[in-house]
Amino acid sequence: MVEATAEVWHAQHEVHEHHGPQGVLKYLWSTDHKVISMQYLFTGMFMAVVGGFMAYVFRMQLAFPGSSVPGFGIVSPGEYNSLVTNHGSIMIFWVAMPVLIAAFGNFLIPLMIGADDMVFPRINRLSFQVFFISALVILGSLFVEGGGFGGAWTAYPPLSAKGVYNQTPLGATLWLIGVALEFVAFLLGGINFITTLMNARAPGMKAYDIPMVCWMIVIASILFMLSVGPLIAGAVMLLFDQTLGTGFYDPAMGGDPVLWQHLFWFFGHPEVYVVMLPAIGITIDIVATFARKKLFGYKLMLYTTVATGVLSFFVWAHHQFISGIDPRMANVFMVTTLLISVPIAELMFVIIATLYGGSIRLATPMLWALAFIAEFLIGGVTGIFLGASGADIYFHDTYFVLAHFHYTFFPIAIIGTFAALTYWFPKMFGKMMSDKLGKIHFWGTIIPFNFIFIPLFVLGMGGQHRRIYNYQHFPDLAGADFQRLRIIATVALLVMLAFQLVFFYNFIRSLLRGEKAPKNPWNANTLEWTTESPPPHGNWPPDQMPKVYRGPYEYGRPDRESDFWPQDEPA
């Protein structure tokens, strides 16, 4: 009987599909969360390639200053600044956020909580459309008269405020508009994620039955929502400074340039946890599945995450230790900054402890998830060097900072994404990916990654500052041993980029000719694995929406035959 209704429903669903707007239009105007997820994913992927290409160009310039970069040409100082600025902005706002939060949030939240869609599908679509326009604006800003904005992703005024200073008035304004639109998109998206998780859960799913990755994405959305406001206000002021000639950030007119720094970092620091949390959530779900282990302390994890989020609002001035704030204030912010190591250490320890007593299978997604922990720890502990205000006097704006945050961002945005992508690929596209190619790609990414950024730590300790297009102007930095390190980093990047071809090959080949994916290839517990791969429109037949009977991590129960226990299986 149930089977029959399902069939009827599928038949109707086919018909329905052939009636809507056709082709690209249908794709663009779909309100299905899975389609929107794909839109975010592919836009993010494209932007990752753009950001990666920029990294390639400016790293070539650093290793071989003044020579023509294949595929780009000679890099002028202005172009260099613009490349760095937009690389940073794109990687954070148009790669990390859309992929980790929007793409996976959109795909996973409804499926994992047993809903058929987001609660506001049309706002969801609007969110993507605004995001898409913001991406076009930022890409367009690179090609306008004067070139793209080159005042760093932090956009400190007065440099960013006045065309006479930055010499890219149009680029600067477009950059600002692009970023502001992106914020709007994520505010719209965030409201959806939060309310969906709060209200649209399957019958029986209590707060502690929600898979960690959903919690993490939603907590990240809340963090974003509560921190971005002041920066939006700040961006309006900056926009007026740029275009109307007001003086919010101009000391000559009674303004204050440091105000922007406070508004920016009040958002900026929570923002790093906004992208970190989803990656940690992804890691948790994958580690639990492939270690066949219950998460070591679900509530502990959840409360720690909330504590991290709260604390993250009180550390922002650690980016401004030497920017002329009251030196006594630095002490306060140093204490809060160091305290945040405690909850984050807790998150790490809990994940590590989850491995204890497991039955660990090192499939590709698991490799990525484990690599996330191993690499992120480097980024985390180097943050302590910077958090110690006395040491930051030296480290501020050196390549040490740069290496610190690439050791956090790269694991988050790239490793975390690949973990999620290889893990949920079967569900997203209904095909299996090649494990062998996946492993080649994994090692071909992880090993060069360390060869890029370890040298940059060393350069930073040697006193090399950021955002300088050619170190030959600084006698102390122009030495051959320094240059050798720069070349190692660049060559490692080339190797890593080459290995990304393996990924694209694997991705496309699996899409076209991959083995058909079963419903639940990894024997996981969470709800998304109980429907077809890929899930149909509506995710489950309306009369077979799942019910939830237990938490998401019931692996290896001694009282059961099989080592997993899906959330929707009646007791």
Next chain:
Amino acid sequence: MIETLQQASSYAADIDGLIILVAVLTGFWFFVAQGVFFWLIFRYRAKPGKKSKYVTGREQHLTRWISFPHGLVLVCDVFIIVASVNVWYDVKQRLPEADRVVRITGQQWAWTFQHPGSDGDLDTDDDVYVVDELHVEVDKTYHFHLEARDVMHSFSVPVFRLKQDAIPGRSIMGWFRPTLVGEFDVQCAEICGIGHGVMAARIFITDEAQHAAWVTQNTPNR
């Protein structure tokens, strides 16, 4: 690499000491965490027919493996905080009695250093203005007034371990005491536009006699 970078100011060694302290404390936890991590991966690889353990994370004898390290991390934090406050206070909060005062002005894209002339006082007629060259005398305590004409710049002398942003509209005070004779890089550490990458200067630290000679030579006769 940090050893090869010379320590040319009175507080450079303190800052390096702090860095080493942080390196030891976090390094310890880093290696412990990584060690346990890889050992667990190795120890609990899947073996055919062997099921995983069912552990909820509420077992006292297991959670203490997390809560103890936790307390200890907090203790390490306290050590770092104390050491850091000390160094910070010494470098940024305190202003020891000055022997000399200089004014440093950043603008797109050059540094102007205003040295006291033969009379030893700043803001008098015989001040020596030099672009992109700061001349100081070893073992003398200097105060600096840091200013910016247009956008933010940042006065950074890696061998001093000193850095301070310059903000338009403000004059920021700070101090240093060179302890090593030589010639070193001054960098601008805050992006300030197209020429940020060429906003280089040099600091010349000389002994008393040489410095006096330089001052007399360069003092404008007025």
Next chain:
Amino acid sequence: MSAKPIATTRSATGIPTGRLAVWWLLASEVVIFGGLLGSYIMHRVGHPEWAEAAAHTQVWFGAFNTLVLLTSSFTAVLAHQAAESGQGKKAAKFLVMTMGGALTFLLVKSIEWTIEISHGYTITTNTFWSFYYTAAGLHGLHVIAGAIIMGFIAVDAWRGRELQRVELIGIYWHFVDLVWIFLFPLLYIAK
């Protein structure tokens, strides 16, 4: 899209999804205005001389507008009450009255700005006036947006559809009102 997804009809927390969403929206708005007003207050404390500039604002216009907004909040409450009891047409009428309040507010505001600008106080005069126009302008945009959305909801309510939305726009309108309650003393009265 034909029917609403099942997700929209669920309510695991017991709070209607629409109301949840409006509260979260307002949370994000609060921090936007909080950031702006916080920045303004910091500057204001640092610049006692701004009191002189603030003396040139049109306090009586501001006071009148406060009254207008308070009244419109009241009619929004009446609209909500009507909607609760299922009287769509009545709710729509009250919404239209609220929109009238919004229109009056904007009208008064534009006269006021015209006077100020004709006296030579523009957004670039000094940072006080920059804050003045930016904060009031941002608030004005919210008034405009609220009034437009209210129009759509009033049409729906007239036809007896989506009556729960009357409450939502009401919550939003109280917020817009509340922001003005903060702006008025900070910009006009504080000397």
